[in-house]
Amino acid sequence: MWVTGEVIERKDWNDKLFSLKIKADVEPYIAGQFIKLSQIRDDKRIARAYSIVNPPGNDFVEVLAVAVEEGQLSPDLQSLNPGDKIEVTAKATGFMTLDEIPHGELQGQHLWLLATGTAVGPFIAMLLTDEPWQRFNKVVLVYGVRLAADLAYLDTIKQLSLKYPEQFIFVPIVTREDFAGALTCRIPEAITSGLLEQKVGIALSEEDSQVMICGNPGMISDAQNALLELGLTKNLRRTPGQITVEKYW
Ligand SMILES: Cc1cc2nc3c(=O)[nH]c(=O)nc-3n(C[C@H](O)[C@H](O)[C@H](O)COP(=O)(O)OP(=O)(O)OC[C@H]3O[C@@H](n4cnc5c(N)ncnc54)[C@H](O)[C@@H]3O)c2cc1C
Ligand SMILES: NC(=O)c1ccc[n+]([C@@H]2O[C@H](COP(=O)([O-])OP(=O)(O)OC[C@H]3O[C@@H](n4cnc5c(N)ncnc54)[C@H](OP(=O)(O)O)[C@@H]3O)[C@@H](O)[C@H]2O)c1
Secondary structure, three states, rough: OOEEEEEEEEEEEOOEEEEEEEEEOOOOOOOOOEEEEEEOOOEEEEEEEOOOOOOOOEEEEEEEEHHHHHHHHHHHHOOOOOEEEEEEEEEEEEOOOHOOOHHHHHHOOOOEEEEEEHHHHHHHHHHEEEEEEEEOOEEEEEEEEEHHOOOOOOHHHHHHHHOOOOOOEEEEEEEOOOOOOOOOOHHHHHHHHOOHHHHHHOOOOOEEEEEEEEHHHHHHHHHHHHHHHHOOOOOOOOOOOEEEEOOOO
């Protein structure tokens, strides 16, 4: 079911990357889930999924999006301004949530969140809830982008570092230029080479790690394979494991 939302705020991170706050009657959701945004063009509905960046409990949803060259919907989303209307699904969905991560003995001590590009969004939503901090000793956010200017929500991430100095480890990865403090290789390579574990100071292991991976499908396949090599397994409802993924395309 579609409801009409109203854009109440827009933030441009760079000339392609932007966030929209949309006031809409969206049912209660779980951090990590996504809604769809939609426009009708020539009597045809164009609908695309967008992860919610803000934690549950507000009367708006915030999304982080990139305007894909020659994309059908995203360039139009980029042209929206406060006051403009956009259709939103009333119900959010998606299984890349902390509910889906095994509890108890199977959980392990460390939560690893691996994102490329806009896929940092659902992880920001999770990190702004209490759950990861109550369930895990260490929480690692790995955020890979092409250029430093593509790193969104750095203020929020900094606030999290200040709030959870012992628990939170942030690893930016910038692949197409040097950026102080960031790794320069892609996420799968950082896993395979051991560079990521070295940088974070903890090991990726079947016993101690839960890994959520989101974003570019090529990155997800390669990162998953790298983790399988380390002995981790896919997390499925019937057979709990350590790797939970959501592909954006
Ligand atoms: C579960 C889920 C959640 C998603 N959440 C987000 C989100 O929070 N923010 C967001 O920007 N997109 C998100 N997407 C992707 C989004 O649904 C659209 O595919 C995207 O906005 C492009 O739509 P389009 O109509 O402009 O392009 P299309 O004409 O549909 O072109 C699609 C192509 O665009 C590229 N592409 C799509 N999404 C991205 C992306 N995020 N980053 C880089 N390249 C991309 C790929 O090459 C893809 O083949 C999500 C997708 C899924 C399945
Ligand atoms: N100036 C522009 O026109 C411009 C600028 C930015 C974005 N865009 C639009 O945005 C889209 C791309 O968005 P994006 O940069 O956010 O996402 P992206 O292409 O998925 O890149 C994000 C990060 O993921 C890495 N990556 C890509 N493929 C990978 C793989 N197979 N395995 C591991 N890592 C991988 C990239 O590394 P690499 O750097 O090594 O690829 C980069 O660090 C484009 O389709 C384009 O439409 C346009």
